Amino acid sequence: MSVQKTQAWINLFxxxxxxxxxxxxxxxxxAKQEGVSDEEINDITRRAVAxxxxxxxxxxxxxxxxxxxxxxxxxxxxxx
Amino acid sequence: xxxxxIPIVLAIAAVSCAGLSVKQKAHNAHMSVRxxxxxxxxxxxxxxxxxxxxxxxxxxKPVLITDQQHQQVSRLLREAFEADAxxxxxxxxxxxxxxxxxxxxxxxxxxxxxxxxALALSPTSAAAELIxxxxxxxxxxxxxxAAFGGAR
Numbered sequence: 001m002s003v004q005k006t007q008a009w010i011n012l013f014x015x016x017x018x019x020x021x022x023x024x025x026x027x028x029x030x031a032k033q034e035g036v037s038d039e040e041i042n043d044i045t046r047r048a049v050a051x052x053x054x055x056x057x058x059x060x061x062x063x064x065x066x067x068x069x070x071x072x073x074x075x076x077x078x079x080x
Numbered sequence: 081x082x083x084x085x086i087p088i089v090l091a092i093a094a095v096s097c098a099g100l101s102v103k104q105k106a107h108n109a110h111m112s113v114r115x116x117x118x119x120x121x122x123x124x125x126x127x128x129x130x131x132x133x134x135x136x137x138x139x140x141k142p143v144l145i146t147d148q149q150h151q152q153v154s155r156l157l158r159e160a161f162e163a164d165a166x167x168x169x170x171x172x173x174x175x176x177x178x179x180x181x182x183x184x185x186x187x188x189x190x191x192x193x194x195x196x197x198a199l200a201l202s203p204t205s206a207a208a209e210l211i212x213x214x215x216x217x218x219x220x221x222x223x224x225x226a227a228f229g230g231a232r
Contacts, residue, residue: 036104038103041103041171045107046168048110048111048114048164049165049168049169049172051114052117052161052168055118056161056165059121059155062135062154062158063151063152065151066134066147066148066151
């Protein structure tokens with residue numbers, strides 16, 4: 001093999017090294033992302049739902065027309 | 081060599097993404113909707129600074145948002161958080177092949193209305209920031225719709 005061919009192969013491997021490292025990093029990151037189980041998703045989502053419901057209640061009090069003069073106290077239940 | 085490797089890397093990445101479950105994709109998109117929704121919620125509260133004794137009125141000086149606008153935004157945010165909660169419940173119960181949750185179109189309508197109110201605010205830097213956050217929300221809702229749509 002000529003010196004030129006050897007040099008060409010060295011250049012090719014040098015160029016491939018960073019690409020290979022990026023590939024391994026990317027696949028590892030994706031593998032971690034895929035690692036979230038359905039149960040974990042459900043747990044996170046349950047907490048998110050509870051927070052959204054709380055914020056909805058707070059925004060309900062904020063959305064009333066000024067004449068209603070609401071307070072930050074929860075409204076009394078008319079059925080009580 | 082680089083010309084050969086780049087398509088290979090992209091192809092492997094695409095295959096790996098396709099490997100994510102639809103539920104995982106929908107969950108990721110839903111989380112982005114929630115964080116955008118919470119960002120709008122928090123920022124509007126900061127603009128208004130609701131009175132503790134009458135949370136439907138604002139105390140911020142100078143006035144960045146009127147009481148009426150605060151009430152309109154709050155009504156839409158209440159409905160959006162309710163829709164978001166139902167969407168979350170749908171994701172928990174979601175199974176492959178299930179239809180798109182019906183709350184997605186309503187959420188899209190709500191955030192569009194929210195954008196209209198934000199655009200009608202007096203032009204201040206705070207209003208511009210609110211518009212930016214609402215638009216991020218609009219974008220996140222559209223992404224979530226696409227995530228669920230791809231599941232069909």
